[in-house]
Amino acid sequence: EAQVTQNPRYLITVTGKKLTVTCSQNMNHEYMSWYRQDPGLGLRQIYYSMNVEVTDKGDVPEGYKVSRKEKRNFPLILESPSPNQTSLYFCASSLWGGRPQHFGDGTRLSIL
Amino acid sequence: AQTVTQSQPEMSVQEAETVTLSCTYDTSENNYYLFWYKQPPSRQMILVIRQEAYKQQNATENRFSVNFQKAAKSFSLKISDSQLGDTAMYFCAPGLGVQGAQKLVFGQGTRLTINP
Numbered sequence: 001e002a003q004v005t006q007n008p009r010y011l012i013t014v015t016g017k018k019l020t021v022t023c024s025q026n027m028n029h030e031y032m033s034w035y036r037q038d039p040g041l042g043l044r045q046i047y048y049s050m051n052v053e054v055t056d057k058g059d060v061p062e063g064y065k066v067s068r069k070e071k072r073n074f075p076l077i078l079e080s081p082s083p084n085q086t087s088l089y090f091c092a093s094s095l096w097g098g099r100p101q102h103f104g105d106g107t108r109l110s111i112l
Numbered sequence: 113a114q115t116v117t118q119s120q121p122e123m124s125v126q127e128a129e130t131v132t133l134s135c136t137y138d139t140s141e142n143n144y145y146l147f148w149y150k151q152p153p154s155r156q157m158i159l160v161i162r163q164e165a166y167k168q169q170n171a172t173e174n175r176f177s178v179n180f181q182k183a184a185k186s187f188s189l190k191i192s193d194s195q196l197g198d199t200a201m202y203f204c205a206p207g208l209g210v211q212g213a214q215k216l217v218f219g220q221g222t223r224l225t226i227n228p
Binding site for chain 2: 033035040041042043044045048058088090092096097098099100101103105106
């Protein structure tokens with residue numbers, strides 16, 4: 001089954017404690033992306049990757065890091081989380097940036 | 113900044129009625145894709161319908177259809193014979209940017225409620 005898997009689904013943590021949200025896709029897609037969803041703002045792109053070892057900033061990259069060492073995986077790293085990063089996060093993949101994105105089920109992150 | 117505007121934050125209709133959700137965007141490109149996504153309370157992002165900008169014919173998927181006005185940069189979604197299961201947040205997402213570097217840009221969303 002074609003899918004994008006992200007973990008964890010829910011996480012409550014404290015300010016400053018490093019965390020990683022994993023994302024994996026099994027569709028051999030070149031393009032992967034991270035979004036955050038906040039009420040009234042829709043989905044905003046954090047980082048994206050057009051291929052292995054190629055990543056670039058999206059619209060709201062501050063406070064986040066990513067890596068793309070393998071085609072299937074695209075983890076999101078918060079090295080020093082802060083309360084303003086409390087949000088719903090989605091990982092997505094597609095053939096390329098302008099094509100339909102396949103989304104993971106989302107990660108609800110709460111930073112206290 | 114690339115902008116996508118959904119001017120209706122919330123809408124509510126009775127079951128079996130027809131409802132239209134509006135979306136406008138800005139681009140100078142000629143070839144791109146446009147999408148509508150549905151997000152039910154389960155929060156999954158579900159692709160509802162897609163349109164290719166070079167196609168003149170409006171896309172249709174069962175009860176869902178679009179009215180794509182390329183010159184006006186308008187991409188509305190029409191839901192016919194609405195059902196309770198259509199209750200969700202709907203996001204318009206055109207692929208914006210220059211060729212080879214396009215990405216989906218999401219509108220703010222329209223919360224649609226179908227009442228019994």
